[in-house]
Amino acid sequence: MRYEIPVGPLHPALKEPIMIKCTIEGERIVDVDVIASQNHRGIEWIGMNRNNPVQSLYTAEKICGICNLCHPACLTIAVEEIAEIQAPERAEYIRVIQSELERIHSHLLWAGVAAHELGFDSLLHYVWMVREKVMDTLEIVNGARVPKDTMMYGGVRRDIKEEHVPKIREMIEYYRQAFNKLAKLFLEDKTIKMRTREIGTLPYEEAIKLATTGPTTRASGVKKDVRQDMPYFAYPDFEVKAITPDILTGETIGDTYDRIVVRLLEVKQSIDIIEDALNNMPGGEILAEPKIIKLLNQIKKAEGEAIGRHEAPRGEDIHYVKLKSGFEYLYAWKVRAPTYINILAWRTMLMDMQIADIPIVAASIDPCLSCTNRVIIAKDGKESILTADDLHRLSVKKTRRLMR
Amino acid sequence: MNAEEIKQKFEEAGYETWMKEREEGVRIKAKRKSLWVKVDKDKIRDAVEYFIEISDVYPHFSIISASDEGDEVELNYHFTLGFGKLHEEFSVNFKVSIPKNDLVIKSITKMVPAVIYSEREIREMMGVEFEELEDKRHMFLTKDFPDGIYPWRRDETAPKETNKLYETWKEGAK
Numbered sequence: 001m002r003y004e005i006p007v008g009p010l011h012p013a014l015k016e017p018i019m020i021k022c023t024i025e026g027e028r029i030v031d032v033d034v035i036a037s038q039n040h041r042g043i044e045w046i047g048m049n050r051n052n053p054v055q056s057l058y059t060a061e062k063i064c065g066i067c068n069l070c071h072p073a074c075l076t077i078a079v080e081e082i083a084e085i086q087a088p089e090r091a092e093y094i095r096v097i098q099s100e101l102e103r104i105h106s107h108l109l110w111a112g113v114a115a116h117e118l119g120f121d122s123l124l125h126y127v128w129m130v131r132e133k134v135m136d137t138l139e140i141v142n143g144a145r146v147p148k149d150t151m152m153y154g155g156v157r158r159d160i161k162e163e164h165v166p167k168i169r170e171m172i173e174y175y176r177q178a179f180n181k182l183a184k185l186f187l188e189d190k191t192i193k194m195r196t197r198e199i200g201t202l203p204y205e206e207a208i209k210l211a212t213t214g215p216t217t218r219a220s221g222v223k224k225d226v227r228q229d230m231p232y233f234a235y236p237d238f239e240v241k242a243i244t245p246d247i248l249t250g251e252t253i254g255d256t257y258d259r260i261v262v263r264l265l266e267v268k269q270s271i272d273i274i275e276d277a278l279n280n281m282p283g284g285e286i287l288a289e290p291k292i293i294k295l296l297n298q299i300k301k302a303e304g305e306a307i308g309r310h311e312a313p314r315g316e317d318i319h320y321v322k323l324k325s326g327f328e329y330l331y332a333w334k335v336r337a338p339t340y341i342n343i344l345a346w347r348t349m350l351m352d353m354q355i356a357d358i359p360i361v362a363a364s365i366d367p368c369l370s371c372t373n374r375v376i377i378a379k380d381g382k383e384s385i386l387t388a389d390d391l392h393r394l395s396v397k398k399t400r401r402l403m404r
Numbered sequence: 405m406n407a408e409e410i411k412q413k414f415e416e417a418g419y420e421t422w423m424k425e426r427e428e429g430v431r432i433k434a435k436r437k438s439l440w441v442k443v444d445k446d447k448i449r450d451a452v453e454y455f456i457e458i459s460d461v462y463p464h465f466s467i468i469s470a471s472d473e474g475d476e477v478e479l480n481y482h483f484t485l486g487f488g489k490l491h492e493e494f495s496v497n498f499k500v501s502i503p504k505n506d507l508v509i510k511s512i513t514k515m516v517p518a519v520i521y522s523e524r525e526i527r528e529m530m531g532v533e534f535e536e537l538e539d540k541r542h543m544f545l546t547k548d549f550p551d552g553i554y555p556w557r558r559d560e561t562a563p564k565e566t567n568k569l570y571e572t573w574k575e576g577a578k
Binding site for chain 1 (some may be wrong): 424426428429430431433434436437438446459462464465466468470471472482489490491492494495497506517518520521543554556563
């Protein structure tokens with residue numbers, strides 16, 4: 001007997017709205033349909049019809065709360081290419097540091113969520129306690145824990161000052177010490193292994209075919225990382241190497257466990273990049289053109305199209321921008337956040353899994369539904385609703401069952 | 405195969421191409437390359453098929469972007485190739501113009517399954533019809549979003565009723 005279970009619109013993993021419609025036979029998932037959204041914030045429309053390009057930078061920052069640097073970064077890369085603006089060397093380094101700080105906080109946030117989905121809440125609290133160090137650093141550098149508002153065409157708005165450097169170095173040391181404990185907790189715990197090994201597997205071929213990005217694709221063995229492949233900002237200086245799970249475990253399975261491995265290793269990689277950037281940071285200006293009106297006029301005169309690509313914590317973020325001379329707004333603007341493409345892989349990952357695996361498998365791609373989905377459907381027709389709490393309860397139950 | 409070789413292959417097959425480059429990095433320099441290929445709307449499948457055939461690995465699909473160009477709608481199919489190697493990736497972008505009086509193009513979902521969400525999005529936002537696209541449900545707009553209104557268009561089909569709240573605090577508005 002087949003049943004259809006609509007998981008969502010409240011997301012089982014993230015309390016963000018999306019619907020995963022699963023067809024099940026008993027406990028086994030036999031089909032998956034993702035209903036992405038029924039409500040659109042129209043961010044691209046605002047950029048194309050209401051805001052000037054500088055205002056759009058701040059709108060882009062609001063696309064996603066967690067990775068709020070990567071969207072303005074993409075937009076900046078594209079506009080700088082069209083308008084032929086070159087950011088000063090120091091600014092390119094600050095951009096790298098800011099990007100990596102964002103990756104650390106995003107990956108640690110995800111690690112906490114993953115622990116929660118498995119019913120391991122003490123680990124959630126521990127990871128989020130550890131995460132506070134990077135949040136404090138962000139606050140010191142940017143004046144706020146989450147929004148950065150630092151990207152600007154031709155540079156950055158805030159310098160990393162002398163007095164910030166010891167604080168950042170202290171954070172680096174803190175994470176170097178915390179890393180081994182985190183790795184032990186996540187990778188050697190028997191229960192986590194049972195709930196994630198060979199669960200939600202995405203084979204290499206499928207990862208390529210479905211065009212997945214970021215840690216989701218790297219965990220399947222695809223060595224794809226924009227920082228390595230097509231570097232931007234000051235990234236060529238760091239010769240970043242894409243991280244795949246075999247570096248640590250000697251094998252690549254492409255399951256949920258491997259996605260944990262990749263993200264943990266990437267935290268370590270980010271710390272190294274930040275340290276390298278601090279050691280080699282050039283001096284000088286941080287903005288090519290500090291006068292916004294002058295900058296806007298330069299952009300307004302520019303004509304052409306370009307693509308901005310940035311390795312966000314969840315994967316590759318892409319913005320296509322077209323500017324027309326004399327046109328006040330962005331003539332065309334297409335935002336493709338990483339989750340947009342990664343949710344395609346849910347079907348492959350979830351097939352033949354159990355209902356209780358849905359939360360952790362869905363969360364394993366680190367979905368950021370604000371990137372993709374802006375919706376709440378209270379109830380769709382006669383379908384019964386399995387709430388996030390129900391799913392969480394099922395997930396906790398499965399953990400307990402396995403522990404017996 | 406690098407960007408120049410792919411460019412040459414497309415030129416040999418009779419496509420119009422052009423390359424854009426931008427240098428990045430401070431101590432070590434690397435070039436970001438994007439290859440643009442102009443494709444007739446009837447030949448999109450041929451172009452993508454040819455691209456897959458000449459590529460060493462399966463190309464990575466990124467997104468389809470669109471812009472309203474007056475009498476035409478312009479679509480850009482963005483792909484990347486050469487990933488996995490230090491500083492060797494480049495983007496390959498197919499540019500297709502579709503006249504507004506015949507806004508139809510063939511779907512490439514059979515060759516590139518990852519394109520499905522993007523085709524669904526372009527369909528609802530730009531009003532381009534994708535032939536043989538199996539799933540034609542709305543992607544981001546509501547189920548009951550009216551037909552004939554396309555948010556990304558710049559003509560009479562663009563949404564007219566928008567948020568008035570903004571107008572009230574716009575500079576100079578009364």
